[in-house]
Amino acid sequence: MPEAGKQPKGVHAGRAFGLLAAIFVVAFGLAVLLLAADQQRVLEANDRLQERTVPEIIRYQRLARNLEQLRQEGERIFAVSSHASRQQSMFVVTLIASHPSVLEHPQAARLAREAEQFLGKVVSQSAQDEKRPAAYYEEWQRLAERLGIQVDDVSIEGVNLASGDLKLASAAMMLARYKLIAVLVLVGLFLVAFVILVRRHLIYPLQRIDRALSGLSAEHPVPAFDTSRMLEIQSVEEAIREHHALLIQNEEIRRGLEALANKDGLTGLMNRRYFMQSAEVELQRAQRYRRPVTVAMADLDYFKKLNDTYGHAAGDAVLRVFAERVRETLRQSDLVCRYGGEEFAFLFPEITPAETAILTERLRASAADNEVVLPDGRRVTATVSIGLADASECPIEIALRHADEALYEAKRLGRNRVVIGGGATVIKLVQENR
Numbered sequence: 309m310p311e312a313g314k315q316p317k318g319v320h321a322g323r324a325f326g327l328l329a330a331i332f333v334v335a336f337g338l339a340v341l342l343l344a345a346d347q348q349r350v351l352e353a354n355d356r357l358q359e360r361t362v363p364e365i366i367r368y369q370r371l372a373r374n375l376e377q378l379r380q381e382g383e384r385i386f387a388v389s390s391h392a393s394r395q396q397s398m399f400v401v402t403l404i405a406s407h408p409s410v411l412e413h414p415q416a417a418r419l420a421r422e423a424e425q426f427l428g429k430v431v432s433q434s435a436q437d438e439k440r441p442a443a444y445y446e447e448w449q450r451l452a453e454r455l456g457i458q459v460d461d462v463s464i465e466g467v468n469l470a471s472g473d474l475k476l477a478s479a480a481m482m483l484a485r486y487k488l489i490a491v492l493v494l495v496g497l498f499l500v501a502f503v504i505l506v507r508r509h510l511i512y513p514l515q516r517i518d519r520a521l522s523g524l525s526a527e528h529p530v531p532a533f534d535t536s537r538m539l540e541i542q543s544v545e546e547a548i549r550e551h552h553a554l555l556i557q558n559e560e561i562r563r564g565l566e567a568l569a570n571k572d573g574l575t576g577l578m579n580r581r582y583f584m585q586s587a588e589v590e591l592q593r594a595q596r597y598r599r600p601v602t603v604a605m606a607d608l609d610y611f612k613k614l615n616d617t618y619g620h621a622a623g624d625a626v627l628r629v630f631a632e633r634v635r636e637t638l639r640q641s642d643l644v645c646r647y648g649g650e651e652f653a654f655l656f657p658e659i660t661p662a663e664t665a666i667l668t669e670r671l672r673a674s675a676a677d678n679e680v681v682l683p684d685g686r687r688v689t690a691t692v693s694i695g696l697a698d699a700s701e702c703p704i705e706i707a708l709r710h711a712d713e714a715l716y717e718a719k720r721l722g723r724n725r726v727v728i729g730g731g732a733t734v735i736k737l738v739q740e741n742r
């Protein structure tokens with residue numbers, strides 16, 4: 309969660325992508341409406357072509373055909389020589405000139421009437437003299453030529469009518485095509501932009517979060533995020549940071565508790581349980597590689613008396629000071645614990661009992677030669693007896709028992725000394741101090 313009082317900067321992913329989707333829907337809807345309008349224009353042009361233009365074209369074609377037939381019948385009047393044949397053609401000419409398709413076109417109707425009157429005059433002349441029409445042929449040719457031009461005009465008018473509508477429809481279709489391409493390009497661009505935004509502001513941050521979560525531990529540094537602009541993602545990132553801080557806190561607490569659980573509260577040395585675990589591991593390693601290893605048991609001398617004389621707090625102080633001397637004397641690799649009461653256990657890897665005796669002798673001497681200043685200022689000397697045993701060939705419990713036997717022997721011999729034990733039998737006095 310963002311810090312209290314601190315206004316988070318960013319936008320809600322839901323709102324941002326909702327707005328984008330709304331813009332897309334509106335833009336796409338408008339484009340669809342525009343395309344629908346174009347399609348409507350094409351449909352209208354098509355309807356017009358079917359319902360009005362095509363019948364109109366047929367009418368023009370019929371008119372052109374009638375005019376052409378009128379011209380041919382006129383030609384026939386001059387071509388035939390009998391009056392009866394001319395009358396038959398004249399009958400056809402009259403029919404055509406009064407045909408509705410001719411009458412409804414004023415220009416054609418005028419020309420047809422003119423041709424009818426002219427041909428009527430020619431045919432009536434032929435009733436008196438069948439050779440007479442030849443005199444009118446030249447005039448007829450001019451009229452026939454005008455008829456031919458009229459036929460062409462009427463045909464062209466019909467074609468123009470159709471091509472106008474077709475042009476209109478094809479222009480609308482072309483426009484619709486351009487608009488469709490523009491819409492597709494727009495949709496494509498929008499989708500690309502949408503995918504880029506989703507990847508940048510949702511997918512990548514989520515992948516970073518996923519990586520951070522899978523590697524989240526107190527051992528790793530706090531996960532680094534390029535702060536996302538999306539508030540929801542920011543909240544998750546913040547929660548991960550807090551979780552990481554909590555992990556570190558917990559780890560510190562756990563280590564603290566573990567240390568406490570493994571340590572003796574008074575002296576700060578290992579406790580017996582932890583010593584036994586560690587010594588077991590160390591012993592196995594040494595025995596596997598056939599390396600020397602020695603254990604020792606140490607016990608402060610006349611400790612009951614010290615307690616009885618100076619008090620329990622004085623006894624505690626002596627235990628703490630002895631533990632401090634142990635720490636100063638031993639090597640890093642050596643193990644030591646407060647075994648119980650005023651008794652301490654040791655494990656010395658990589659050295660034989662004889663070598664260990666030199667090391668522990670230093671400890672014994674340090675205890676014997678240095679007084680302990682008690683909390684009330686009085687001074688006491690607390691000596692220590694130490695028993696050693698080889699641990700390179702037996703379990704830790706047996707080795708400690710041998711060391712304890714050597715310790716017992718050191719006590720028996722007068723205390724304040726180091727004794728190397730050799731199982732149940734061999735006992736070697738290292739140094740006689742009294």
Ligand SMILES: Nc1nc2c(ncn2[C@@H]2O[C@H](COP(=O)(O)OP(=O)(O)OP(=O)(O)O)[C@@H](O)[C@H]2O)c(=O)[nH]1
Pocket residue numbers: 574607608609610611612613615619620621622623624627648649650719723
């Ligand atoms: N002050 C103090 N005394 C303790 C502690 N633990 C054990 N003791 C005392 O240590 C004394 C051990 O006495 P004993 O086992 O008789 O041994 P000792 O008096 O040292 O005699 P030797 O070992 O034979 O030299 C007892 O009086 C215990 O009460 C402790 O944590 N603090």
